[in-house]
Amino acid sequence: xxxxxVFYLYKSFKFIVLLLPKFLVKWxxxxxxxxxxxxxxEHRNYAYANVDFVYGDKISDQYKKExxxxxxRTLVYNLYDFIENQKLTLEGFEKKITPVNEDxxxxxxxxxxxxxxxxxxxxxWEYGNTYIPLKxxxxxxxxxxMNNKHFNxxxxxxxxxxxxxxxxxxxxxxxxxKALKNNRIVGLVIDQHNGDGIEVEFLGHKVLQAxxxxxxxxxxxxxxxxVFFQRVSFGNYKMIxxxxxxxxxxxxxxxxxxxxxxxxxxxSKHILQEPTQWFWQHKxxxxxxxxxYN
Numbered sequence: 001x002x003x004x005x006v007f008y009l010y011k012s013f014k015f016i017v018l019l020l021p022k023f024l025v026k027w028x029x030x031x032x033x034x035x036x037x038x039x040x041x042e043h044r045n046y047a048y049a050n051v052d053f054v055y056g057d058k059i060s061d062q063y064k065k066e067x068x069x070x071x072x073r074t075l076v077y078n079l080y081d082f083i084e085n086q087k088l089t090l091e092g093f094e095k096k097i098t099p100v101n102e103d104x105x106x107x108x109x110x111x112x113x114x115x116x117x118x119x120x121x122x123x124x125w126e127y128g129n130t131y132i133p134l135k136x137x138x139x140x141x142x143x144x145x146m147n148n149k150h151f152n153x154x155x156x157x158x159x160x161x162x163x164x165x166x167x168x169x170x171x172x173x174x175x176x177x178k179a180l181k182n183n184r185i186v187g188l189v190i191d192q193h194n195g196d197g198i199e200v201e202f203l204g205h206k207v208l209q210a211x212x213x214x215x216x217x218x219x220x221x222x223x224x225x226x227v228f229f230q231r232v233s234f235g236n237y238k239m240i241x242x243x244x245x246x247x248x249x250x251x252x253x254x255x256x257x258x259x260x261x262x263x264x265x266x267x268s269k270h271i272l273q274e275p276t277q278w279f280w281q282h283k284x285x286x287x288x289x290x291x292x293y294n
Contacts, residue, residue: 013079013083014083018083029073029077032076034072037068040281044068044281046282047068047071047280048064049293050280051064051275052292053292054205066276070275071275071279073276074123077124077234084235094135097229097236098238098239099239100238102239102241104241104244105225105227108244109136109137112183113222113223114180114183115137115185115222115223116188116217116225117225117227118188118190118227118263119188119190119226119227120190121192121279122270122277122278123229124229124231130164131239133163137183137184138163138184139163140164140176140179141166141188142166142187165179176212177219180220188212188213191278193287195287197209197211200261200264203271205288209264210260211260213259213263218259221247221248225241225242225245226266227241242270245263250262
């Protein structure tokens with residue numbers, strides 16, 4: 001019953017934002033994000049714990065507040081984009097997204113490489129499910145189903161309408177292997193805690209991170225390409241590709257470890273450039289630093 005109530009809240013939100021004139025939408029979303037920030041004590045505390053842990057006394061308390069509030073604003077903007085993007089064509093997406101270093105991906109496609117895209121819960125990461133398969137190649141992504149079955153149905157419809165295949169995280173391994181064999185782009189979001197991952201340094205601290213991208217890259221000689229959808233203004237994004245990561249450059253007994261650390265380094269670097277767009281509200285450091293969330 002509660003799930004249905006939440007879903008109808010979402011439907012009401014959808015009705016309001018589609019009805020509002022564009023010049024009022026941003027004002028409404030900013031107000032809503034501040035309201036959620038004010039009442040969501042649990043996740044707000046996780047966010048501040050993470051920011052304090054990463055930055056210490058290197059930045060002011062005011063900037064820390066801006067980071068956490070900005071993170072909530074990013075989440076609310078993403079929900080609005082999710083609604084607005086449900087019926088967009090490729091032309092509509094291209095009005096909102098500007099590629100940066102696109103030749104890195106195009107070169108891998110031209111050379112018929114197996115391709116693994118990695119990203120983080122940063123900016124609007126959902127564009128990996130909607131824009132990339134529409135513009136480049138069929139894509140297989142791994143995602144965690146929403147707990148709310150009503151909202152999850154709508155999410156899946158949006159995620160898979162542009163030739164995207166979604167795999168549940170718990171049984172994704174076989175599907176990812178099949179996808180690479182079938183020359184589909186594989187996409188993985190790898191910045192959250194993963195209890196089955198390996199130890200790396202992330203944002204200056206020891207964590208566990210998924211090594212699935214590294215293992216798949218070695219097995220299939222696939223190229224790993226980091227990509228981020230970074231907001232530059234309300235409703236407008238840059239799709240930023242980083243230089244490809246080649247498995248052959250990390251040969252040896254520590255190959256998987258080094259490949260995974262390289263991915264963590266790139267994600268860390270990108271987050272620190274514009275931290276308000278990262279999802280700080282999860283317990284990223286709980287494996288080795290659980291006390292910071294007390």
